[in-house]
Amino acid sequence: MVTLAEVAQHAGVSASTVSYVLSGKRSISASTRERVEKSIQRLGYHPNAGARALASSRSNIIALMVPLRTDMYVPVMMEIAIAVATTARTHGYDVLLLTGEEGPAAVRRIAGSSLADAMILMDVELQDERLPLLREAGRAAVLIGLPADPSGLTCVDLDFEATGALCVEHLAGFGHREIAVIGEAAAVYERHTGFAERTVDGVRAKARETGVRVLHRPCEGGYAATAGTLARIFDERPGTTGFVVQNEAAVEPLLNLLRQQGRAVPEDVSVVAICPDQVAAQASVRLTSVAIPAQEMGRRAVEQVVAELAGRGTGEVELLAPELTVRASTGPAPARA
Amino acid sequence: MVTLAEVAQHAGVSASTVSYVLSGKRSISASTRERVEKSIQRLGYHPNAGARALASSRSNIIALMVPLRTDMYVPVMMEIAIAVATTARTHGYDVLLLTGEEGPAAVRRIAGSSLADAMILMDVELQDERLPLLREAGRAAVLIGLPADPSGLTCVDLDFEATGALCVEHLAGFGHREIAVIGEAAAVYERHTGFAERTVDGVRAKARETGVRVLHRPCEGGYAATAGTLARIFDERPGTTGFVVQNEAAVEPLLNLLRQQGRAVPEDVSVVAICPDQVAAQASVRLTSVAIPAQEMGRRAVEQVVAELAGRGTGEVELLAPELTVRASTGPAPARA
DNA sequence: CGGCCTGATCGAAGCGCTTCGACAAGTTCC
DNA sequence: GGAACTTGTCGAAGCGCTTCGATCAGGCCG
Known part of the structure; x- marks a missing residue:
């Protein structure tokens, strides 16, 4: 595996310079940037996720808790999950897939280990056991669904x-x-x-x-x-x-x-x-x-979570307006018998 | 966040001792172990995933690439994905959900960043673009499905x-x-x-x-x-x-x-x-x-991947035997007209 | 023209953990 | 009874990255 240090050496700069090229957090001269980027290409460098997470205390991972149950319509869940995963990628995040099996303990584990920066919960119940833990964990979180008491938590759902x-x-x-x-x-x-x-x-x-x-x-x-x-x-x-x-x-x-x-x-x-x-x-x-609107829900959930991570969180409930499409299964009621 | 060092101090031992209690890689006296475990409980300690990944170069994450397409039966995919996630947990792994969108580049990115220790690929095509990259990446990998040339790769599929x-x-x-x-x-x-x-x-x-x-x-x-x-x-x-x-x-x-x-x-x-x-x-x-047998496929895929990570990999093709269940839709052919 | 600000770069400290070698204190064996 | 192990513990080195000063060279101002 190629390391930052090797890239730095190859480009004839210090490690920190390479890091700043990557993150854009300090200004870098055009010539240096180019040189570094070329070295990155040449060597096929990919930053090590663990090291990055450790140093920055940001994993760039969003955890998605999906229900284990199959008594609900699965394709909707899948569509949401896929929308979450793809939207997350466009914001530079990966998605960790958690099933309900572990239950509320998963919330504690993920938050405690800093494995994920944020969580998205699906299939939220009115009195969901995971919510107190989530509030306490103090991590960015978005619910897909609406609990009885959404205070302090961002929610996305169809109305x-x-x-x-x-x-x-x-x-x-x-x-x-x-x-x-x-x-x-x-x-x-x-x-x-x-x-x-x-x-x-x-x-x-x-x-x-x-x-x-x-x-x-x-x-x-x-x-x-x-x-x-x-x-x-x-x-x-x-x-x-x-x-x-x-x-x-x-x-x-x-x-x-x-x-x-x-x-x-x-x-x-x-x-x-x-x-x-x-x-x-x-x-x-x-x-x-x-x-x-499964896709839309997944997309909005990620956008909310990303906003929260950027400190522009709303902590609000966002209900998507329903749309009725008229097709062939409804018509005037028959005349009363 | 509680750290290893704090646990060590609380238990009156060195950091390495706590680490060995956690990993079981060296023998620890019963009394010390108990003391450390109690401290872990008291303080609510969870090892930091990033630090662990960095030091051990093992992330304990398995990446699962699911197809983006929806022209195939989605519930089966979902069932496999859930089976993968739950089985992975029983082996101490979490699952990273990748969609096909990123394409072959995802293989490179995940392998390069050491984000995941291993990969499971679903919806494998006969000539899959991801396979060369996968072989080259030199990471544990299991395919759910069977490509034209499975050489060097472990595969799980229904026969x-x-x-x-x-x-x-x-x-x-x-x-x-x-x-x-x-x-x-x-x-x-x-x-x-x-x-x-x-x-x-x-x-x-x-x-x-x-x-x-x-x-x-x-x-x-x-x-x-x-x-x-x-x-x-x-x-x-x-x-x-x-x-x-x-x-x-x-x-x-x-x-x-x-x-x-x-x-x-x-x-x-x-x-x-x-x-x-x-x-x-x-x-x-x-x-x-x-x-x-979606569940079975997911489960076997994880078990194969875990075996590979433990160095007991088979690199073989495992085809699950089909089972036909007779219900009410088949019977003797009608007499020829 | 000396002080100051800005922009570009570097060095070093650490993030929290694993792991290797070392070592003290028993155990075992002939 | 000491050589040769075994067992339990510790210290320190690093894993690869981010980030915080610090430094240094110019450009600008009065």
């Missing part, structure tokens, strides 16, 4: 309340009076994952406002579970004509089941999904949907 | 040839004589991703052996694309009664389309999928399938 409201507004605008929400798996609500509850809150609020009746049912996803959920919904509310689906694993089963039951979409029943655009566009009926 | 053969064998055993393979997107083949081609090779070989006719068609996935592919297949080979599907995005569309065409599964047509068990079990018809 799920507005999302829920938007879905209801759309359906109500089409004259639907009875709406069912097919939600995430029950475990997601039990764990008090913020986004799921907030969506329902938004749905309820807008329903009240527009005088629409709402029935919310968790659903495990998959055919069998969705069939059961759907049967119970129609049992309880036979007049249901609008669906809001917030569970990717229930989308396709739902469409199939409705078809099998002879309910046409959107003539008899309208469906709005909360899911990535790709899923909505590729479903058997092109779905009217509110997209989950 | 896709055997997988293809197994699918055909299963269908042939049920008396199917005309089989269609619905494959990955054309781009996957153009890029010469090993697994896709190897599956087809396995299919062809076993078909020859059993006297079965095979038609292979790439497919983009989604409804529209799958419909087109399916139409062309029946057009060309009206007698097709068996399908092998290696594209998760085509599975559900295919089942729906067959149903719409009045072809019952498995009475008229049998379908074998190559996909994660979860997808197979949750599909609208429970699918006979060969599972993609």
Whole structure:
């Protein structure tokens, strides 16, 4: 491995000069800079990450804690993770991948060892165990998701309340009076994952406002579970004509089941999904949907974290405005029987 | 931040003694060890990762390069990535997440900076640009996937040839004589991703052996694309009664389309999928399938990499044997018309 | 024209850890 | 009973980098 000292010798300057060329923290004459840069090229020099971290107490690594669970829609997680990784690179950071398995201890370990300069947490629960540790660690941190008490922590998330409201507004605008929400798996609500509850809150609020009746049912996803959920919904509310689906694993089963039951979409029943655009566009009926802006969330999270590391942190909650794309799965409610 | 020296002082020993307690590289008396461990607890000491990396030239980090592309089934990637991260932790390693974006340069950067001790590459192409750099870097490395020339590199992958053969064998055993393979997107083949081609090779070989006719068609996935592919297949080979599907995005569309065409599964047509068990079990018809052992692949990759770092590397190709699970989508071929 | 400021460079100190050699104090063995 | 080990501990040297003065050569000002 080539070292700074070797580069310095090759360029006929001191080690510190090379360091300043690299960091730009002091002015260097054009001729010296060129000479040094040429030597760096020639020798194929790469600064040693450990030495750099030790000397500067900056690792240029951002830790990303992803949930271990697979009861939530994985592609969204992956998309966020990839967006985080690529955005981080454009700011000169690498990303360390932590799974939830280690739990809150991971926060302590990473902060304690100075392995990462900052952390991004995904799948944040309303009362998340990791948050006290995070505050205490005094490191830059951004949450993707919104806990009950976000004080002192920067958060990035889709505005799920507005999302829920938007879905209801759309359906109500089409004259639907009875709406069912097919939600995430029950475990997601039990764990008090913020986004799921907030969506329902938004749905309820807008329903009240527009005088629409709402029935919310968790659903495990998959055919069998969705069939059961759907049967119970129609049992309880036979007049249901609008669906809001917030569970990717229930989308396709739902469409199939409705078809099998002879309910046409959107003539008899309208469906709005909360899911990535790709899923909505590729479903058997092109779905009217509110997209989950996974990329945008990952990108914003990194930008916030980088801002915090640069001392320009906001410590604020940033909610992304939902956007509803009308496709082929929603239409006017059928005339009342 | 608490340092080694502070722990040493607190425990009344020298710094090196604390270091040896931590690493176990020299014998330490029980009493001293206890005292040091107690001090570590009390002070909440965590070794500084950078300092450790610098002094030992070991970062205890494994870099994982995941593809940036999303034309391949993402959940499998995610499952592998998570398995890698959790397995790595059990061996004392953290995982650095690199996306394909940086391309081959990432290999050079990571190796050059000693940021990671080893690399795991996913989505390896037959002629992968990263491989020469990897060999040259002289770092421990494991590929998940199988390039054309794996010499000198440890590889872990599902035995896709055997997988293809197994699918055909299963269908042939049920008396199917005309089989269609619905494959990955054309781009996957153009890029010469090993697994896709190897599956087809396995299919062809076993078909020859059993006297079965095979038609292979790439497919983009989604409804529209799958419909087109399916139409062309029946057009060309009206007698097709068996399908092998290696594209998760085509599975559900295919089942729906067959149903719409009045072809019952498995009475008229049998379908074998190559996909994660979860997808197979949750599909609208429970699918006979060969599972993609994502977790196992991630786990084995880490174990190989750890072995290499410990100097017990094999440098060999490890192909995991496929397992076919019979579910409800395959049965005897219908009597010839 | 002497003092001062600016710009470019250097030297040295250290960041917190690992590891090697040294050494004192037992143990073992013939 | 001492040579030859073994065991447990320490001190010091460095790993490769950043960064803080310090230095030195010019340029500028009154």
